Amino acid sequence: MSIRIDQSKCISCMRCAGECPGNLIWKRNGKAFLRIPEDCWGCTSCLKVCPVGAIQFFLGADIGGMGSRMTYQKNGHISEWTIESEGSRKTIRVDDRSSNQY
Ligand code: SF4
Ligand code: SF4
Numbered sequence: 083m084s085i086r087i088d089q090s091k092c093i094s095c096m097r098c099a100g101e102c103p104g105n106l107i108w109k110r111n112g113k114a115f116l117r118i119p120e121d122c123w124g125c126t127s128c129l130k131v132c133p134v135g136a137i138q139f140f141l142g143a144d145i146g147g148m149g150s151r152m153t154y155q156k157n158g159h160i161s162e163w164t165i166e167s168e169g170s171r172k173t174i175r176v177d178d179r180s181s182n183q184y
Contacts, residue, residue, distance in 0.1 A: 083124030084140055086151075089113045091136035098128035098137060129154040130161075141165070 087098075092113045099107040099114060107128060108117045114136075116122060129137045132154070141150040150167035161181075164173045 083142055084119045084122045085116055085124075085128060086138045086140065087114050087116060088136045088138065089115075091134050093134055093136075095133065097131040097133070101127040101131050103127065126152075126154070130156075 087107075094109070094112055094114065096107075096109060096114060099105075099109070103125060104121055104123070106117050106121055107114050109115070124139065126139060129139055129152075135153055135155050137153070139152040139154075141152055142148075150165055152163060152165045155162045155164070159178045161176045161178055162173050163176070164171065
């Protein structure tokens with residue numbers, strides 16, 4: 083698993099770098115980039131803080147199928163996780179007010 087940062091969307095706020103537990107996201111040419119992709123363990127912390135949805139998370143074949151990618155967007159208290167793969171797109175919505183209740 084790993085992420086990819088869309089440099090054309092990145093606004094250089096570096097929130098992702100502050101959240102990465104492995105200190106894997108640095109700045110290069112004024113934009114965020116993943117320094118050592120193979121060290122990313124897919125915690126998704128960076129996705130959840132990016133205000134412009136510039137980070138894609140690539141899912142392994144055992145989860146979403148090879149080439150599948152996930153993006154995150156927040157709408158108020160609703161977290162939207164969208165998974166795209168060849169010819170399909172699914173969005174899972176989670177109400178943050180009812181999460182972490184167990
Ligand atoms: S998914 Fe987690 S480990 Fe990977 S770059 Fe983002 S914050 Fe760092
Ligand atoms: S959080 Fe998003 S917009 Fe901000 S630096 Fe990271 S990738 Fe770029």
